Amino acid sequence: MEPAAKKALMDDLDLFVKRREYFKRVGRAWKRGYLLYGPPGTGKSSLVAAVANYLKFDIYDLQLSNVNSDFMLRNVLMGIKNRSVLVIEDIDCSIALPDRSIPANSARPKQDPKITLSGLLNFIDGMWSSCGDERIIIFTTNHKDRLDPALLRPGRMDMHIHMSYLTMNGFKTLASTYLEINHQHWRFREIEELLGSVEATPAEVAEELMRTCDADACLRGLVNFLKDKKRKRTIVESGEDASPGAETTDGDDTTPGVELIPKAKKIKTNGLQDVFCHK
Incomplete structure (x- = not known):
């Protein structure tokens, strides 16, 4: 990574783990979301491991294609321990989420019936996401432009990190x-x-x-x-x-x-x- 980007990420992680009382005072779940995007081979998965090593957190690798329903997705979240990193790799091709940019009256391609976009958003930033402390959620993708804007907003993916070609x-x-x-x-x-x-x-x-x-x-x-x-x-x-x-x-x-x-x-x-x- 570029030194400036690396320092910015480390500073953000350091601030996150020190703010237990702050999150409690403002009434927000003690969690942080990151989006790693860029071409294949630029170090996204390696950065996930580096973050976990730096914080000494456990890693949970969630394969959305193996989750059969929104209810099962909620149960997965409830089973994750505190002080952990939850990583969902290749979010754009793990499951088929609806493209909301297509008008409702237009013909839409068949979507994955197992997990809904609403269920995924609630998983990241809904009521059930508050059941736990000191959690980090990391999404990786090769194509940021394919993600629904609702997934990208602060509170779900708080920090976007571009993993570029080598400098x-x-x-x-x-x-x-x-x-x-x-x-x-x-x-x-x-x-x-x-x-x-x-x-x-x-x-x-x-x-x-x-x-x-x-x-x-x-x-x-x-x-x-x-x-x-x-x-x-x-x-x-x-x-x-x-x-x-x-x-x-x-x-x-x-x-x-x-x-x-x-x-x-x-x-x-x-x-x-x-x-x-x-x-």
Whole structure:
């Protein structure tokens, strides 16, 4: 995450756990709602775990597709302990909620009959949501625009956090964590230029940084990976055909004794990630 966004989230969490008497005085349930949105692979699920670790809260992972009715949803809420994080991942595709932007007299697609939008809203911010203290509800989605505005308002999702593609600040954090590089490496300037021209997720870059224990080899492979993404984007924008023989790497990026993983195999590394994002 960007340092400013990370600090804002941590400050919000710190304030939340200190306000027991405040919530009691104003007569509101002691809970907080967060929406994490952005493309797949940008760290939404990892951030949920980080929040729970930071607060030392338990995590409840709620699969709405397994809930058969609004009544069952209420019972689930009643079974959640205090000092806990309730996470509902991919809220936009977990269940089919009605699109209220479509006029009532228009033909609407068939909706999921098990959970109603009213039941979900009451679950988040209704009377039964007050039965418990110090709870955090986190929703994740790849498409914020698909959510009903009623779900997004304060009191339900109090803080919206955009998880974006990797920036240079985020890359430096990954380089420090995975490669223990805490200084300005000579390849950082080139990587910064490439990150400014391509969309790379933290998950993709982290995968490149885990390929070997040799930091120089990892950064060299990352540069090739980013150049390849940039080349493919240019081909798509120009409308040209991508031929297998067009994939090339810079001559100075080949080192005797260092075996780089072929690009055809690199493309397949996101398969497991896709399974998790669309479970």
